[in-house]
Amino acid sequence: MLKKLLSLLGMLALAAPALAVESIHPGGFPTPVGPTAVEISWLYNIIFVIIAVISVFVAVPILYILWKYRRDKVSKPATFSHSLVLELIWTIVPALICVVIAVLSYRAMIMIRTMPEDAMNVEVVAYQFGWDFYYPDVSQGDKHVSAPEPKGDDPDVSLPGAPRQTKTLVVPVGKPIVLHVTAQDVIHAFFVPHLGTKIDAIPGRINYAWFTATEPGDWLGQCAELCGQAHGEMFFRVKAVPQAEFDAYLAEQVKAAGIDPTAGTSPTIVTGAEGISGTVVMADPSASMVQKVAGSVSTTASPSPTVQ
Ligand SMILES: [Cu+2]
Known part of the structure; x- marks a missing residue:
């Protein structure tokens, strides 16, 4: 009987990864696009498979034991107190599984949190209730190149009687994009599931x-x-287009911002906490848009209300 049970468990354990992977996409992650999305999706799938196998190994013996040792079959309880071998196994194996998950998660976290070197910078300013996207690499002084206002309604998010527009962040295919994210009023979060990108937009600070x-x-x-x-x-939308198409799009936005591309310099992009040093940034004409927005928001906690 034990042999039969073990072979059944083995079969279920082998089938679990296949079942798990099959069931991931409907209702799970969308098909990942790009390295960060692939990394997150892969990590999710691996952990899902580990959990599925563990669930089978726990649930099946519980059900079997409930049935096998039910009261009308076994009236006398067992008298043994412990099993050193069993206890060692069920302590060491879960600990090892946790270590594996921790190492894989840490690896993914480092990859997601390390900004690529040769990236294009995009600034994201969230507000109640919308988004602004800026291209600081081609901005000049106080002239900030931004994504244009949307033209027409977006049928994917409009409801009958409630038309909605979505602003689009256009990026070139294959180019790493570093987002500098802040908010004007309250905390928001920039989230594009397909691209595996989710980051809080917090007033008074810049997140990457x-x-x-x-x-x-x-x-x-x-x-x-x-x-x-x-x-x-x-x-909002993120649209990836071939480099040539992107260059033409960006040239249009540069023109719309009133910039002469042959003169002047772009704002200094600060990738650190020094980018939000309040009035210093506000007074600096070369500050980029998120630095201005983040620097203009007071991060001092408001005094606690008087309790009467
Ligand atoms: Cu929101």
Whole structure:
């Protein structure tokens, strides 16, 4: 009987990864695009498989033992107190599994948190209830190149009687994009599931995230931090286009910002806490847009209300 049970457990354990991988996409992660999304999706799948196998190994013996040792079959309880071998196994094996998950997670975290060197910078300013995207690499002094206002309604997020527009962040295919993210009012979060990018937009500070869209596409993003009445309508899009198409798009936005591309210098991009030193940044004409927004927000805690 024990042999039969073990072979059944073995079969279930072998089938579990296949079942797990099959069931991931419907209702799970969307098909990942780019290295950060692939890394997160891969980590999720591995952990899912480990958990599925553990669940089978725990649930099946419990059900079997409940049935096998039910009261009308075994009236006398067992008298042994412990088993050193069993206890060693069920302490060491879970500990090893936790170490494996920790190492894999840490590896993914380092990869996601390390900004690539040859990236294009994009600044993201979230507000109640929308998004602004800036291209600081081609901005000049006080002239900030930004993504244009949306033209027309977005059928994917519009409801009958409630048309909605979505601002689009256009990026070139294959180019790493470093996001410098802040907020004007309350905490928001920039979230594009397909690209594996999710980062809080916090007033008074600049957060960083990166992604590379490895194929052309148009993906819906949404605010992922409850931020007020219209939080559920804070959609945006990230659109990846070939480099030549992107260059033409960017040239148009540079022109719209009133910039002469042959003169002047771009703002200094600060990738550190020094970018938000309040008035210093505000007074600096070469500050980039997120530095200005982050620097203009007071991060001093408000005095606690008087309790009567
Ligand atoms: Cu929100």
